Amino acid sequence: MTLSLRIEKACRTLGGRAVLRGIDLALAEGQCLVLAGESGSGKTTLLRLIAGLDRADAGRIEIKGAMMDDAARIFVPAERRGLGMVFQDFALWPHMSCLENVALALPAGTAKRNDAARTLLERLGVAALAPRRPAQLSGGQQQRVGIARALAARPRLLLLDEPLSSLDLATRAHLREALRETVQELGISTVLVSHDPEDCWALADQVAVLEEGVIRQSGAPETLWAAPASPYIARFTGALGGIPAPISVQGGRAALALDGQALLLPGSPPASGGAKLFWRDDAIRPAPDGQFAAEALSASFQAGRFLVRWRVPGLAQPLSALLTTKPPPGPHRIAIDPGKMFLFSDSGDA
Amino acid sequence: MRKAIAGAFAAFIAIVAVFMLWPSPAPGLVLYSGLDYGPAIAAAFTKETGIKVTVVRLATGSLLARIAAQGQHPDWALAWFDGATAATALDDAGLLARNLPAPQNLTPTGQSLVSKDGAYIPTGFTLAGVFISDPARLQTPPASWQDLTAPAFRNQVGMNDPSISGPTYPALAGMLDQAGGWPQGQDFVTALKANGLQMFDKNDATLAALQAQAISLAMVQSSAAVYFAANHPGLRVTIPTPAYMLPNVMVEAAGLPARQRAEAERFMAFIMRPDIQKLRQAQGEADGYYWPVTSDAPVPLPGLPDLATLKIVTLDPVAWGRLESTINGWFAKVMSGA
């Protein structure tokens, strides 16, 4: 089975800085890959390499088995890669109507272009806006047109550059849903750049997180959830914390000193020195027979649950948890699930 | 729709290009004329002989620049303008045909104007610098050049800029000549500047200044002065003593093919005919006010004073021609007060 996208050891240096270092990626047909990472991590650069708007300095890029860029003699420019792209700031051609924007992207030789364009706009629910200019539309509407346009090109690979980040939360949710349905229905391979975790959960079959130009971790979303490989990924997947933790090594495993006791954590201990502790929001719960003593410091309402902060003797900063009921302030006993805790050395490794 | 517009525009430009760039028919004899009657005379010549003449009518300075830039590949056959000094300079550059046939029936004055090597023929003359003034504001006009330095004329006198107005250099040369030549005449010109001499770029600016009463005496070419006075009654033209001759001359380009040379010579003879000289006077606006150099020419236009009453001097065009750039440069420095 040919892979939709294969990248081997891609490198790119811009302005003297190595933006991408040895990127390896593979995307199967009909799958959606989300490229996540902080700003400056290189995700947009990588997307531009895939799009053919930029050349790699080293490595190989193949789309559907055909070599696009081998950093040497072969380079297929953007116009011949058969891709579609959705932009963060929509990039709709301002002097044309929405219908024309979409119709223009249809491949040459398409019959009845206007009808085909209208069908695509209907699929995204914006057929009524066909004769209007982009400037007359809201952000969400413009992006729907942008998606319709990208689909019009019947792309081999659909690229999305932070398509939802300019939109408000509600619109984002709607559009995410529309995107998911469309992409799955049409079976188009997709690469989506985002820094929003919601995009990962809703859309991704595979996630690759870029940190400082390398892929820190890649895999299915649940893999990243279960075992994040870096503090950024931990935070990205919704873990709380990031506090310094006193760690000792006991029997080849890391032990957290809490309330005068040692809590053994899964995984190998961090290499040296200090460590950062993260945990899932349901890792800590009050239990009458809980192993540790803790004081409930505060409880704030957070959309249906309460964020409770626990002071535990032995830790300089409090732990936290999301609970369905609000515990009374004061001393409690808590139970901690070590499987939901993540430890990273200060340098960022697990 | 956009493509249609682009296509239409491209087609339009293509049509315009074909239309405008289509090679024009051969221009026939090309005449560069610095004189107003050039086009009319050319038309008359074509009417009579059937030989096509195309006229390029520009100021003398622009004509000379065009001629000089073309160098040894001229597109002109004949050039007709004021100033023998300019003609000798062109001759020095090897751009002119020599041994041109002198006009028939030349007067003694005319004879004195013929060039040594036949590089140009005189076709008439005007005076390089005469005075035109308003008697209401200036009761006693100056009689000689030296009078201009008198306090009565302080800040009252204006002249053209010899660096811009071609026929003005001979006037400047004349002023220097009567003050002792070059470089002895420099003191006179410096004294003029000290007495408030003003400079304007061309005839029309100088005369406009006179009309606006910024100056009360303008020193311009005689043809311009008499023409202006004819159209503005009340102004008076005075000829200084001595007056310097400014011939209008015709030259022929070097290296013309034989047939064009023959046509050119026919033209040269044509323009000196009495009936054609009458046409020159009638159609020439200011330039029509010239004195003829042939004995069978018509009487000069009314308004031109009788030559017998004037003391006229001819400058040596070769010597003064060679000094032109030096003198003009020096004059510019003096006038800007540097």
Place this chain on the structure above:
Amino acid sequence: MRLARILALALLAALFVYPLARLLALPLLQGSDVGPCLPALANSAFFALLVGCIAAPLGAILAQALETLDGAVLRLLGLGLWLLFLTPGYVLTTGWLVIMSHPAIRDGLFGQVFLGPTGLVFLYLMKSLPFAVFVARATFAAAGAQLGEAALVLGLTRWRRWLLRLRLALPAMAAAFTIAAIETMQEFGIPATLGLTAKIPILTYAIYQRLNTTPTDFAGAAALCWWLIGSAAVLALLQAAVQRRHQAALVHGRARQAMRAKPAALARMSLAGVASLLWGLGLGAPLLALIIVALGGPMDADGLDAVPRSLFYGMLAATLALGTGAFVLKLQQGRSLWFTGAVQGLLAANMAVPGLILGAGYVIAFNNDLLPLYGTVLLLIIAYAAGALPIAIRLLGTALGQLDAKLDEAARIFALPRVTRLIDIEAALLARPGLQAWLLVVAAVMFELPISELLYVPGAMPLGVAIVSADMMASYAVAARLALLGLATLAGLALLLNGALRLSAAPRPRQVS
């Protein structure tokens, strides 16, 4: 593909760089006895800088007002600027001369002040202000509402908001400054017609002196031109530096159009003042004088064919200049700074030297057995285009720099055919500034004088030559009529094309959803 590009570059160099280069090389090869004429250089530089300093902010303010405000005063102002830029410098100056020939006016305070440096600066400014405004307008044309609204929300005072907008306009102002300064430095017709060249020596005067002596001293004139070019190079470098630091893309694919507002009372009064000045002193007085002159004298239709002739010359030259400009700009994209600098420098030299020198260069370069283009209309058009090329590139470049690069990237990714990309995306987005640049070149070429004098084909007299020729033969009425007819034709063309553009770009009516 690369071969085609190299050939095109070679053709460009042969047509637009070689002629002037050859002329400028004369003093280096032959040697020249001409010194730097420091007082003339100082005066020229002083006027250029002064006019540039006034034109840049004034142009930016007017441009912003024209783009963001609405109302009768604004329309009048816009129309006045257009007319001013269509009218050639010597026509305006001649009109002023007619006025100044009345003793009452000339002797009065106004006359005294006008016939000196003040009048000179005023006329220089009138000539270069339209350039400045048009260059600056491209910056503001598609500025999203957000930038102004951000300033409002952040609670900046009105004055600070103006300053903010001005800072955003810095790149455009720099371009405007450079154009105004270079134009002023090489302008000769205005000071000569005013008769001030003796009192206030300027560099171009020294050059014309060299050219008007016999034998014509091309080497000396070219030597002086090096000084002009040097000054222009300094100015251009300055502009490049400002451009690099302050360039900000303002046309996004998602910008909302700013709502046009009516100007506040104070703004309206000052704009009305500027408009009156433009219409009254800049345009009205000289044009009125010309109309009066035109009505006198016998009414004959002699020589009127010069108007359509020069109009067509102008259209051809403008198309050539803009086409070449667009090509050069595309070439520049993604190239090193050196390439850009070299190209800009070479073409700026065309702008820095007076038209007479440029024309002379073309005569000398193409008047030989090897390249016998002299005496053809083609060479005349090429020379016109060469003179206009720097302005065309500058105007187009500013407009291009304001476009969001993503719009073109989208066109590439969606594999739009080349032709579609060129016409429907790039050309369409640049249509408005492109049209203005085109019209500007048509106007400049239509009334152009020195290049026309040197290169025109005998028998096919261009308009500028016809006007001056009529003036010389004291047919002032004919000259005035030709000038006014030319202006009317240009104005008509401008109206027609702008109207067509507005119609084709009009947003379709909103549908009820």
